Amino acid sequence: MKFSSVLAAGVFSTVVATTEDKFKFERLDKKNALLLVVDLQVGLFQLARDLDPTLYRDQMIAHAALAKVFDLPVVMTTSAETGPNGPLPKEILEMYPHSPLVMRQGEVDAWDNKEFRDAVKAANKTQIILAGVTTDVCTTFLALSLREAGYSVWANVEASGTTSALVRDVSNDRMAKAGVHTVSMFSIACDLMRDWRNTPGAKEMIPWFDKYFPVWGYLARAHHAAASNGTILPGEAGLI
Numbered sequence: 001m002k003f004s005s006v007l008a009a010g011v012f013s014t015v016v017a018t019t020e021d022k023f024k025f026e027r028l029d030k031k032n033a034l035l036l037v038v039d040l041q042v043g044l045f046q047l048a049r050d051l052d053p054t055l056y057r058d059q060m061i062a063h064a065a066l067a068k069v070f071d072l073p074v075v076m077t078t079s080a081e082t083g084p085n086g087p088l089p090k091e092i093l094e095m096y097p098h099s100p101l102v103m104r105q106g107e108v109d110a111w112d113n114k115e116f117r118d119a120v121k122a123a124n125k126t127q128i129i130l131a132g133v134t135t136d137v138c139t140t141f142l143a144l145s146l147r148e149a150g151y152s153v154w155a156n157v158e159a160s161g162t163t164s165a166l167v168r169d170v171s172n173d174r175m176a177k178a179g180v181h182t183v184s185m186f187s188i189a190c191d192l193m194r195d196w197r198n199t200p201g202a203k204e205m206i207p208w209f210d211k212y213f214p215v216w217g218y219l220a221r222a223h224h225a226a227a228s229n230g231t232i233l234p235g236e237a238g239l240i
């Protein structure tokens with residue numbers, strides 16, 4: 001009797017726990033997302049040594065450009081930009097001449113700055129996409145503060161940079177343990193798009209990918225070239 005009631009209680013609690021722990025896939029909603037550009041400054045760029053600099057420059061710009069194609073609000077911030085950290089790249093500033101740019105004079109964690117917090121709150125979104133230099137400081141501190149403040153956070157791991165692969169990996173793990181979605185740019189873009197038939201969908205995103213994600217753009221170019229004027233080579237016959 002005793003055994004069976006223990007067993008029954010055990011089974012019952014397992015069932016309850018399973019129900020409570022049911023995985024919920026939290027998806028990005030382009031109507032509820034805000035994009036942050038955090039300290040992607042031309043001076044701090046020198047600290048991003050975990051990625052090839054040409055690739056990293058392109059991925060920073062691509063991060064910023066996500067908001068353009070999905071029409072998301074943007075808040076930008078810099079840390080002590082008149083010193084060695086420097087300004088944001090002009091390519092990003094020119095994309096968003098009317099978005100808030102909060103120039104922090106000392107706060108390392110952007111969330112410690114009231115003007116920045118107010119700009120984020122004014123956007124009235126609960127899903128936040130961010131990237132920064134460095135991953136372990138600017139991105140992680142803000143991501144953890146945003147989680148604590150109740151936001152859902154997506155960290156674009158390709159657009160944050162830091163001093164080494166080791167530091168990047170422990171920082172992304174730290175964020176993930178706090179419930180931050182540590183994701184690729186392509187993952188963010190496809191989550192926001194949801195369906196190629198949406199707007200933005202294939203019509204808008206294929207040219208965008210061609211510019212910011214050439215692995216997809218060149219695939220589309222090859223397909224277009226083949227479909228419009230391609231020739232099947234002798235050895236290819238029978239492959240499909």
Ligand SMILES: *[C@@H]1O[C@H](CO)[C@@H](O)[C@H](O)[C@H]1NC(C)=O
Binds near residue numbers: 124
């Ligand atoms: C903020 O967003 C919520 C949900 O979309 C909406 O109901 C509310 O009116 C918004 N508040 C402001 C001040 O825009």
Ligand SMILES: *[C@@H]1O[C@H](CO)[C@@H](O)[C@H](O)[C@H]1NC(C)=O
Binds near residue numbers: 229231
């Ligand atoms: C199609 O391919 C041929 C070579 O196979 C080339 O001479 C021609 O200019 C191409 N036409 C177009 C429209 O690209």
